[in-house]
Every structure is written in structure tokens, then in C-alpha cells.
Amino acid sequence: MKIVVCIKQVPERDARLRIAPDGKSVDTAGAATEINESDQYALEAGLRLAEKVGGEVVALLLGPDAAEEAIRRALAMGAARAIHLNAAAFQGGDASSTAKALAAAARQESADLVLTGLQSDDAGWSQTGVIVAELLGWPSATLIMEIEQPEGGRIKVKRELEAGWFQWITLPLPAVLTIQSGIYPVRYATLKGIMGAKKKEMKKAGPADVGIEAGQVGTAGRKVELKRLYVPEKTAEAEILRGDAATAAASLVERLQKEAKVL
Amino acid sequence: MGAIWAVTQTEKGEPRGVSYETIAGGQKLAAALGKPLEAVVLGAGVAGAAEKVAARKVERVRVIEDPKLDPYTPDPYTAALRFAVEAEKPDYILFPHTYQVRDWVPRLAAALDAGFISDVVDLRADGGEPVFVRQAYQGKLNADCAFTGAGPRLVSFQAGAFLADDAAKGDAAAEIVAQAVDLSGVEVRTEVLETFQEVENKVDLSRADVIVAVGRGIGKQENLGVVEELAAALGGQLAASRPVCDNEWLPMDRQIGSSGQTVAPRLYLAVGISGAIQHLVGMKNSGTIVAINKDANAPIFSIADYGIVGDLFEIVPALTAKVKEARGA
Numbered sequence: 001m002k003i004v005v006c007i008k009q010v011p012e013r014d015a016r017l018r019i020a021p022d023g024k025s026v027d028t029a030g031a032a033t034e035i036n037e038s039d040q041y042a043l044e045a046g047l048r049l050a051e052k053v054g055g056e057v058v059a060l061l062l063g064p065d066a067a068e069e070a071i072r073r074a075l076a077m078g079a080a081r082a083i084h085l086n087a088a089a090f091q092g093g094d095a096s097s098t099a100k101a102l103a104a105a106a107r108q109e110s111a112d113l114v115l116t117g118l119q120s121d122d123a124g125w126s127q128t129g130v131i132v133a134e135l136l137g138w139p140s141a142t143l144i145m146e147i148e149q150p151e152g153g154r155i156k157v158k159r160e161l162e163a164g165w166f167q168w169i170t171l172p173l174p175a176v177l178t179i180q181s182g183i184y185p186v187r188y189a190t191l192k193g194i195m196g197a198k199k200k201e202m203k204k205a206g207p208a209d210v211g212i213e214a215g216q217v218g219t220a221g222r223k224v225e226l227k228r229l230y231v232p233e234k235t236a237e238a239e240i241l242r243g244d245a246a247t248a249a250a251s252l253v254e255r256l257q258k259e260a261k262v263l
Numbered sequence: 264m265g266a267i268w269a270v271t272q273t274e275k276g277e278p279r280g281v282s283y284e285t286i287a288g289g290q291k292l293a294a295a296l297g298k299p300l301e302a303v304v305l306g307a308g309v310a311g312a313a314e315k316v317a318a319r320k321v322e323r324v325r326v327i328e329d330p331k332l333d334p335y336t337p338d339p340y341t342a343a344l345r346f347a348v349e350a351e352k353p354d355y356i357l358f359p360h361t362y363q364v365r366d367w368v369p370r371l372a373a374a375l376d377a378g379f380i381s382d383v384v385d386l387r388a389d390g391g392e393p394v395f396v397r398q399a400y401q402g403k404l405n406a407d408c409a410f411t412g413a414g415p416r417l418v419s420f421q422a423g424a425f426l427a428d429d430a431a432k433g434d435a436a437a438e439i440v441a442q443a444v445d446l447s448g449v450e451v452r453t454e455v456l457e458t459f460q461e462v463e464n465k466v467d468l469s470r471a472d473v474i475v476a477v478g479r480g481i482g483k484q485e486n487l488g489v490v491e492e493l494a495a496a497l498g499g500q501l502a503a504s505r506p507v508c509d510n511e512w513l514p515m516d517r518q519i520g521s522s523g524q525t526v527a528p529r530l531y532l533a534v535g536i537s538g539a540i541q542h543l544v545g546m547k548n549s550g551t552i553v554a555i556n557k558d559a560n561a562p563i564f565s566i567a568d569y570g571i572v573g574d575l576f577e578i579v580p581a582l583t584a585k586v587k588e589a590r591g592a
Contacts, residue, residue, distance in 0.1 A: 011400070013401070013479075013537075014558065017400055017403055017404060019404070026400070026404075037506075041509075094378070095369070095379065095381075096372065096373070096378065096379070099373070118365075121400070121401055122399060122400055123399055123406075124382060124397075124398070124399060124400075124401075125379075125381050125382075126365045126369075126381060126382065127365075127368075127369035127372070127379055127381055128369075129369075130337075130365070130366070130367075130369035130370055130373075131369045131370070131372065131373040133370065134341075134369070134370040134373035134374055135373055139337070139338065139452040139453055140337060140366075140370065141337075141366070141453065142362070142365055142366045143362055143365075143366075154454075156456070159366075160362070160522060161362055161363075161458070162361065162362050162521065162522065163524075163525075164460050164461060164515075164516075164522075164523065164524070165458060165459070165460050166458070166459055166460070166461060167455060167456075167457065167458045167459070168455075168456040168457045168459075169336075169453050169454060169455050169456060170453070170454045170456065171452055171453045171454070172452055180522075181505065181506070181509045182505070182508065182509030182510075185510070185511065222378075222411065223377065223378030223379075223410060223411060223412055223414070224378045224379070224380055224408050224409070224410060224411065225408065225409050225410070225411045226406050226407070226408055227394065227407045227408065227409055228406070228407040229399065229404050229405070229406050229407075230404065230405055230407075231403075231404060231405075232398075232402075232404070232405040236565060236566065237564065237565060238552075238554060238564045238565070238566075238567035238568060238569055238570035239568065239569050239570065240559075240564070240569075240570045240571070240572060241569060241570065241571050245573065245574075245577040245578045245580075245581040246581045246584075246585075248571045248573070248578060248581075249571075249578060249581035249582040249584070249585045250585050252553065252569055252571060252582060252585075253582070253585040253586060253588075253589050255569055256530070256551065256553075256569075257589060260530070260550075260551040260568065260569075262473075262529050262530040262550065262551050263497075263530075263586070263589055263590070
């Protein structure tokens with residue numbers, strides 16, 4: 001079974017975000033990064049399935065040179081090889097034009113299954129994986145919390161619905177699944193994995209390499225333009241209680257008793 | 264001139280509350296652009312839902328009825344709306360940003376080769392060209408987005424971006440029209456086996472008077488003791504944000520937020536929770552909200568009444584001691 005897992009490199013969760021001078025992007029130079037959280041879970045789900053049924057996991061990432069760090073991590077976790085969609089034409093895309101590039105690469109791989117995280121922690125469109133499915137003409141299911149072994153050309157998965165509800169569904173392969181955070185505990189890269197990753201194949205590809213026109217991807221292919229990125233105005237502000245821990249705790253208890261009257 | 268469509272979501276033949284939020288957002292967009300607003304109800308056995316929606320101020324309600332639309336699966340939903348859009352050519356198609364919408368509307372966008380601005384929190388028209396505001400980077404930043412090029416434009420609204428009560432009622436019930444679509448050739452590839460609620464050890468946090476919720480800032484499961492002690496001192500329930508449950512530090516039934524429980528206790532303490540929107544929607548109606556976080560810019564401070572910025576491992580034990588003192592324990 002060939003499983004393609006789409007991953008994205010994003011700023012680390014606690015990273016201080018600096019808005020770039022163009023006012024439309026985050027200045028990522030020197031910022032700590034990680035693999036997008038739900039993509040890490042997608043990778044874990046892919047590796048588990050490949051270990052169970054046999055086959056390989058191919059990591060697929062669209063991003064600049066600096067995103068190689070995320071690819072190395074995916075290879076160290078156990079992906080067999082990686083495809084790095086890395087060309088100026090791919091940059092500045094929206095969910096639609098990014099999905100076009102990813103779908104083109106997945107089509108070339110003749111994958112049985114494509115996994116993505118359910119949404120990215122930076123842009124957070126929660127669209128890309130599902131668009132990839134439509135572009136490939138494959139069925140899709142989102143917010144997956146469990147994957148069973150494929151049987152008779154179909155795969156059985158557990159979807160998360162809202163408010164604590166779940167659903168078991170089946171769909172025919174090939175298919176795209178978007179993975180919800182928490183599906184299985186994510187493995188750490190072992191030292192052996194990290195060493196082994198250096199020998200694994202990491203193929204750099206531009207639009208022509210995956211058989212797509214440059215005008216379809218990145219900024220040229222987008223349908224949504226980001227006009228401005230900014231720190232939101234705070235509508236209300238908490239009263240911040242200062243001083244050392246004991247002083248702040250005492251002020252809080254006093255306010256909870258006298259102002260809020262909840263103690 | 265094309266219309267604006269507000270696509271509602273029904274559950275057991277009833278419109279979900281978020282459907283009215285979408286209509287409220289649609290009324291705002293319609294007023295800003297001077298375009299007519301229509302509602303769309305799709306499903307099987309949704310005539311009653313359509314009548315309820317028709318009480319709101321919309322030009323008409325288009326009903327797409329087909330047995331293939333129940334239970335929900337992405338293929339027939341995508342096909343049904345695609346056929347309707349191709350026939351009627353609306354300019355804007357609006358949705359509530361629910362889990363179900365995330366499951367099929369990106370497919371629709373791709374099938375129509377349309378742009379889709381998802382999870383929108385506000386909108387405005389700058390000289391006729393509307394700008395949609397959405398959150399990015401876990402709510403730390405806002406992004407103003409606009410559509411480029413032609414084609415239908417798809418937008419989904421975050422829960423609470425508009426209020427259901429603001430969806431104005433019409434002077435008379437709106438006209439209800441059947442929107443015919445032929446789904447006979449549409450293959451339903453997804454088979455639904457079972458829909459269920461995981462009930463074991465279910466803790467009903469919605470009844471709690473005081474909740475101490477813990478987030479990623481706790482670092483690891485072994486550290487939970489400090490917040491457990493605070494919850495005990497306050498006589499409250501322990502709860503968590505999603506990452507804590509994902510890491511299996513606390514069971515899923517302790518989770519507050521869009522994928523967990525929705526609560527409104529008298530007192531809510533958020534410890535080491537940055538305040539991603541998925542968490543905030545589950546607790547923003549709490550009486551008094553206290554946030555303890557090391558990051559002074561964490562979004563949680565913008566909805567909290569009181570905040571302490573600093574190391575939770577120093578603050579929480581100090582707070583537990585003061586609470587015990589105050590309660591005479």
C-alpha cells in the first residue's frame with residue numbers, strides 16, 4: 001500500500017510572530033518551526049497503517065528551502081522518502097492552488113491513500129486535503145479518529161462529529177483522509193531514525209516535474225488574496241494582577257470574593 | 264446580478280442554530296452589496312425546516328430534496344449544490360463553518376473551480392469589493408481576505424461570528440421554491456455504518472458551578488497535580504483543552520470546546536490555555552473568567568475578566584493556598 005502524507009511546516013506554537021514589512025505575511029527568518037500538529041498525527045496514522053499492512057509512506061511537502069527541516073523530521077519518524085515541492089511558482093498560494101500542486105504530485109505517485117492533517121495551524125483554511133480529493137476524483141472523509149485495515153478495496157474509518165458524536169463509515173480506495181489531532185500518540189524520532197533519514201531520498205520538484213502549469217499554482221493560481229495580516233484589536237481586556245505569585249494570587253482571591261462574588 | 268445564497272444545515276429535519284447565524288451574515292453582506300439574499304435548505308424530509316427558515320427576511324427559500332441527501336455524505340451534497348449553482352449562478356454562497364461543511368464544501372469549491380474563504384469572523388465592503396476577516400495563527404493574527412477573479416465565491420462563517428437573533432424576520436413568510444436537481448447519476452461512495460456518542464464515564468461538565476481547565480502549558484501528565492489541588496480547593500471540576508486530551512493526559516470527556524463540551528459555569532479558570540477559538544467557543548459564556556498564562560499576548564486574556572501572567576507552577580500553588588485560606592479550610 002502506498003500512502004502519501006501531506007505535511008506543512010509552520011511556526012512553532014509559542015513562537016513570537018513578526019509581521020513582515022509587506023503587511024501580508026509572517027517573517028519566518030530564524031523563527032522556530034515544527035510540522036503542523038495535525039499533520040504529525042497524519043504521519044503517525046500513515047506509518048501505523050503501513051506497518052500493519054505493508055507498504056511505504058511518502059512525505060509530501062510544499063514549501064521553501066527552510067522546510068527541509070520538517071521533511072528530515074518526517075523521514076526520521078519513518079517515512080520512506082519525500083517529495084519537496086519547492087519552486088518560486090509554488091509560493092503565495094491559497095488552499096486551492098496549493099491543493100492543485102499537492103494533487104499533481106499525488107497523482108504521479110499513484111497512491112492508494114493520501115492523508116493530511118485536518119487544518120494548518122497558520123492559515124487554518126481546513127480545505128486543502130478535501131480539495132485534493134476532488135481534484136483526484138477520489139472520495140474523502142475528514143476529522144478521522146481511527147483507521148482500520150482496508151478490506152475488499154474499502155477502508156473503514158471513524159469520523160469525529162460535533163459535541164462528542166462519532167461515526168463509522170467506509171469508503172473505497174484510493175481515498176483522501178484528513179486526520180484529527182489525537183488519533184494516536186505521535187512517535188518521537190529515534191537517534192537511529194535521525195541518522196537513517198540522511199540516506200533517504202528527498203526529491204525536489206517544480207511545477208513541470210509534477211506535470212502542472214506554473215500558472216495553476218502559488219500566487220498565479222490563487223482565488224483568494226490575503227490583503228492584510230495584523231494583530232487583532234482586543235475588544236475587552238482582562239485586569240492583569242501583578243506582583244509575585246503570592247501577591248497576584250491574593251489580589252485575585254480578593255476580587256473573586258468582593259467584585260465577582262464567586263467565592 | 265447574481266444572488267447571495269445562505270446554505271442552512273439541518274439536523275433531524277430542523278434547521279441548526281448556526282443556520283440563522285449564516286442568514287444574519289448573509290443579510291449583512293446583502294445590505295453591503297445591494298444583492299438579494301436567498302436561503303437554501305438541502306436534505307431529505309426538510310419541508311418543515313424550510314418553513315422555519317422562510318420566516319426570516321430572505322427573498323426566497325430554495326429547497327433541494329432528495330433521498331440521497333440522508334444520511335449526510337459528501338458526494339451527493341457536493342453534486343446537489345453544484346447542479347443548483349450551475350443552474351442559478353449565485354454570486355456568493357455562504358455556509359456555517361461546521362464540521363459537516365468542512366467535509367464537503369471544499370469539494371464543492373474545487374468542483375466549481377471557485378474560491379472559498381473559510382472560517383470568517385467578520386465582513387465589510389470597501390468600495391463595493393467585500394473584505395472578509397478571518398483568524399490565522401491560532402487566533403493570534405487576523406487576516407483580511409478578498410476574492411480574485413471570476414466565478415462563484417464561497418464563504419463560511421465561524422460559529423458566533425454573527426448572532427442567530429440578528430437574522431431579521433420578514434414581514435411575511437418568504438416564498439419556498441423546489442430546486443430540482445437530478446442526483447440519479449451520482450454515486451454515493453461513502454457508506455455510513457453507525458453514528459454514536461461515546462458515553463462511557465461521561466462527565467457532565469455543563470452542570471459544574473466552578474471549572475478549572477488546564478491546557479498545553481501544563482507540559483506533561485505528571486504535572487496535573489497542581490491544578491487538581493486548585494480544583495479541589497474551589498470545589499470545582501477539572502477540565503481541559505483539546506491538546507491535553509489528545510495527549511491522553513486527561514480523558515476526552517473532560518474536554519471543553521468545539522469538539523468537546525460547551526459550558527457556562529459561574530467561575531472558569533483557564534490555566535496554561537492560550538485560547539484558540541476552538542476552546543473559546545466552548546466556554547466564552549462563563550460568568551467570571553480567570554486566565555493564568557505565561558504569554559501576556561495569549562488570546563485568552565482578551566475574554567478573561569482577570570489575568571495573571573507568569574509561571575503556572577508558581578501561581579497555581581499560591582492561588583490554591585489563598586483559596587483555602589479564604590474558604591477557611
